[in-house]
Amino acid sequence: MGRNSLLKRCAMLSFSLLVFSVISSSQNGEGKPQEIRLHFDRAQEALAANRPDVAVNEFRAVLALDPNNVEARANLGVIAFAQGDFAKADENFRQAVKLQPSLWKAQALLGMCEKRLGKFGSAQTLLEKSFPHLQDPKLRTQAGMDLVELDYQNGDAARSVEVLRALEQLNPADVDVLYVAYRIFSGLAAHAQDDIALINPDSARMHQIMAQHLVNEGDLPGAIAQYRKALELDRSLSGAHFELGEAILQNSKSNPDIEQSQKEFEAALALNPDDSKVECWLGKIYVLKQDLKTALEHYSRALALDPNDVDAHIGVGKVLMASGETEGALGHLLEAIQRDPLNEVAHFRLSAVYRQLGRTSDASRELATFNEVQKQKKRIIASYQQMHELPASSQVMDPDIPQ
Secondary structure, eight states, X not given: OOTTTSOOOOSOOOHHHHOOOOOOOOGXXXXXXXXXXXXXXHHHHHHHTTOHHHHHHHHHXXXXXXXXXXXXXXXXXXXXXXXXXXXXXXXXXXXXXXXXXXXXXXXXXXXXXHHHTTOHHHHHHHHHHHGGGOOOHHXXXXXHHHHHHHHHHTTOHXXXXXXXXXHHXXXXXXXXXXXXXXXXXXXXXXXXXXXXXXXXXXXXXXXXXXHHHHHHTTOHHHHHHHHHHHHHHOTTOTXXXXXXXXXHHHHOOSHHHHHHHHHHHHHHHXXXXXXXXXXXXXXXXXXXXXXXXXXXXXXXXXXXXXXXXXXXXXXXXXXXXXTTOHHHHHHHHHHHHHHOTTOHHHHHHHHHXXXXXXXXXXXXXXXXXXXXXXXXXXXXXHHHHTTTOOOTTOOOOOTTSOO
C-alpha cells in the first residue's frame, strides 16, 4: 500500500468539531481579558458564518494582546489545516504544544500535519502519544487512520490492528475504517500466502489455502479435491477435516455424502475434542439423518463447551421444537437472537415457535424480520457474485428454511 493511496480521508475537518474552546488566558493577557474575550467571540461568529479569513484576523488580534495564548494559536492551526496549508498549521500547532504539552488535540493535529509534510517519524511519535487521549470521534478516527497507515508502512502490523480495533469499537459502521481493516488483513494474508508458496508450494497448508479460495469462488468439487490432497500429506492438519466436512455437506446432501461428511467431522473432533463448532455440525448431520436424540446430544455438548454458541442454541431449539418441547425451544431461540440479532435462522424458527404457542403477532413480527434479513443477505451475495466469490458468512442453511 502506498503512502498516498492507503488511507484517503477528507482533509477538511469540521470547524465546529475541532475549534479549541477558551480555557484560560496566559499571563501576558491578564490585563486585557475583556478585549481578548471579545476577539474570541467574534472569531466564533465568523467561523459559524463560514468566514475563516475574519476568524484568522480575530485570533491574530488575540495573539497581539497575548503572544502566548494557547487557544488562539491552536485555532489558527485548525483553520490552516482545514484549508490544506499544513506548513502553517504545523507551525501554529507546534507553538501550542510547546506552551501546553497536554493539549492532546493540538498534538494529534500536529502529528497529522507532520505526516502530510513527509515527517513520518515525528508524526508517528505524536500520534501514538495523543491517540489514547482523544475524545472527539471525528478527530480520533482521522488520527487513528493516519497512525494505522504509519504503523503498516513501518511493518508493525500488530500495532496497526490494535488501533483498528479501537476505531471499529468507536464506530462499527464506518465504511472507511472497515475498508482499511479489509486491506490490511488482506495484505497480511496475501503476504503469508506468498511466503508459503515460496517455501513449500506443495505443502498441505498450500493445498488447504487453495481449497479455501475455491470455496469462496463457489467451486466446491475443486475445494474438496484440494482438501483431500492436503489431508493425504498431513492427516492431522489443523482445520482441514472440519473444512472438508463443511464443503462436502455444502456440495451435496445425498446419503453417501452425509456419511462422508460425518466421518470428517468425527476426525476433526478426535483431533480437537473441545471444538463446539464441530459438535454443532455433527448435530446438523444427525438432524439430516432424522436421529433427533443424537443430534440433541451433540448440540448440548456444544453448549456445554461454549454457552455463547449461537448455532448450538438454534440447534437445541430446533430439536426441542421437533420433539414437541415448544417452551424449551423458545428459550434457546430467544438466547440466540439476543447474541446475534440478525440471525435469520433464529428469527424463522422463533416465528414457528410463536405460531405453535398461539402468539400470532409475535410470529408475524419474527417472520417479517426474517424476510428483511434475507433481503439484506441477498444483496450481500449479489455483491460477492460480481467478484465470483461467496460471502465469508456463507453457511449451510437448514433444508426446511426457505431461501
